[in-house]
Structures are given as structure tokens and as C-alpha cells.
Amino acid sequence: REKEETDLKAPETRSRCSPLPISSHPHIAVSRSMDIPDLDVSGGSETRISSASSAEKPDLESLVEKHAGSKRPREEATRCSGSGCRKRVGLIGFRCRCGDLFCSEHRYSDRHDCNYDYKKAGREAISKENPVIKACKLVKI
Template sequence: MFSHPLYKLLQEVVAPEEAAAQPKEGPSPSSSCNRRVGLTGFKCHCGDLFCGRHRYAGVHNFFFNYHVAAQEATAKANPFVKADTLDKI
């Protein structure tokens, strides 16, 4: 189409990026039973992916203290405020 040398150079630079696009990955397996879960997988606080049967923390032997996590989130969102002290007369 175009015979300009810069156009050919531009095509050589852009073409490898398009060819290097990552192929689509298949469905990912559940961490406990290796069942293919795909888009319906549940991500746990531990970072693993689980099927519908093993999504609960008690089923896949994972302990997460939700009470402590909520306390830390509340403490981070609401810092302690202390009133300025007044000089006594």
C-alpha cells in the first residue's frame, strides 16, 4: 500500500506486539479438588480459587478471623482523636 521506508519500519515495530498477545487461558482448577471452575470460581481470603462445594473456609481448612479484620479496618478508617490540652491558670 505505502512504499515509504518509515511506514515499513512502523509495521515491523507494531506487528510483533500484536503477535505476542497472550493466548486465552482455559478454565482454572479448584485448589482443593482440581475441579474446573472457570468464571464461577470463588476466591478466598487465602488467595486460592475454589469450587462451589469447597468455597467455605471450614471446608478447605482455612481460618480467617473476621472479627480482628473488622477491628483493624475500623481503626484504620477512624483514627484516634485527642482534644488539645488547655493551660491551667
């Protein structure tokens, strides 16, 4: 039984000095770049490290700015938008196709003043799914 368990375990291929995979999340990437100490003492490699980190900083800053600007105001996201209800919805809110957040009572389009055109969206979806096919013209003899 012990032999079976050891066969199922994945072998460790990483050494202590191997770099960690780069994260796509900007906050993690920023913290990783700040936490890594310079281990190499030679002058040539330090200049390489500093030039690489200076090249990465503008990219990280722009990513942080993008994510910071995309946040919505907190009150809009936690209150129902329908007909003066203003009920707190929290995590159980329903987002309508018109883009607003509603409580369970106002989530249907007939319960709030929804400005989303369902007929137009349906027509566009059908026209995209079923393109018009025209037959070739026949030459009369």
C-alpha cells in the same frame, strides 16, 4: 415520522481518511500497525512514518510480554483447591480471600483450610475508617 428519525441519527463526522482511535489492547494495536499501508509516496513522510513505527514497536513488544507473563496455569484455574476435592469448577468457581479457587461446596472459609485472617483484616479496616482524634490540651490557669 421520517423527519423525526433523521433528526435522531448522529451525523457522520469521520471521513474515510481519518485515523481510527488507538486501542489500549496490545493485540489490536499490533495488528493495526501491521495492517496500515503507507499511502504517502513522498520520501520525507516515509522516513517520518518509519521512525514513528520503530519508536512504537518496543512499547508494543513490552506490553505483549507483560500480558503473556501474567497468565496462570490452566489446571490451577479450573480445579477446586479445597481438601483434595479437585472438582472441575470452570466458570462457576468461587475465589476466596486467601486467593484460591473453590467449588460451591468448599467456597466458605470454614469448609476449607483458609489461612486468611478475618479478625486482623477487620481491625485494620476499622482503624482506617475511624482515625484517632485527640483533643487539644487546655492551659491551666
